[in-house]
Amino acid sequence: MIGIAIKPSKINEDIVDFGHFIGRYFDYYIIDAENEVIKDEEILERLEKISKVVMTVQAKRVDAFELLELYASYGFDLCVVLGNKQYLTEKERKFKNYRILDVIKEAMRCSRDIWVGIEGVESLVKDIVEEHNLIAYYLYGQECSINSKRAIYVPYATKINENALESMKGYLNRRKNYRGNWRDFILSLNDEESIERIKNNDIVVGYPIIPNKEEILNFVRCFSV
Template identity: 50%
Template sequence: MLAIATKLTKINYDYEKLLEINKNVSKSFDYHVIDAETTLLDEKILENLKKAVLTVQSKRMDSFELLEKYASYDFDICVVLGNRAYLSKKEANFQKTRIIDVLEKAITYKNKIWVGTEGVENLAKDFIEKNDLISYYVYGCENPDISSKKAIYIPYVEKMDENILNSMKNYLGRRENYHGNWQDFIVSLDDLKNEDLNKFKDHIIVGYPINQDYENILNFKNKFLGK
């Protein structure tokens, strides 16, 4: 299964643009993962999204309210620990165990639940396995030793250049084992080989197009489906 991820910060919270991307992605992909670093609450937007996976940062003060809101729609919900850059000081100081509290609430709803495992692999393992959730990890990080359906987040470009690499500096800097080896964390479609694709044949493959144009989005599908 194939998906495309969109970060609202990268489209400057242009919700009309989000709906346009969602319309195109939902025609060609199984999922559209929307990484809302801040809350996405506009009901006119939410009710028009198709095949969406909405992100809830468990360390946010309003994470339980967001769960309740998103659960009222036909969305999958992805619970992650939370990016400190988008958290208040108080939120950032919450214990990692808060993600389990949020997950316990999440499974009371009918929605399918994904779990971002980066930083909480061991903490969340038993809960994910017991409740048959989807473990969602980042390309370049170790495939977590969790018996579950897997999804992998893969940032990609058609061809890497210095400007694109600079634009991903913060992302790469957050990866624990990054030492200038960008090729281990970002896929260049030009350099992708069949043996690379085979590693993820049982995964939901979530491509994050660093360049957000629709042609680049379709290139990801064509590469992974061999068309």
């Protein structure tokens, strides 16, 4: 199965219209967490008409539980991640990592299909993910030892040039073992060997560095067979 993850602030189209395009070719449409979360009822009602929307909730947000209930009421799948410090307030950053366990438990109460971002918390969430057969969501370039269904998040471009690397600079610098070895963390669609390895996952989620329809279709061509 394949999906596309997007950050609403990075696309130049209406998030719902873009989602309908994604829905023609992909099994999942994953909306990443950012500073501004989607709460607008009109947008949520329009997103509801797209099959398999996955809404990401940062466990350290003060309104995490409220967001779970809101998104579940529209039938969206839920993806619980710890939270990027860049998108959190000073108060939220001080929450302990184990808060994610309470958020996961609440997500299971709200929705049937739960994804869990394991970055930085793999040992903490391993038992609950395995016990309930949740989807372990991990980053390309990261190891995953959890025995459950797996989804891999793959930032990619058809060709990786200086502009692509510059736009991913913040992401790459947050990787603990990044030393200029970008090929270990972002994928060129010309790298056929890596593509074959990535296909071993249950779900492959592409994050298009250049979020346009041409790049989306190029990903489909590489991963839909």
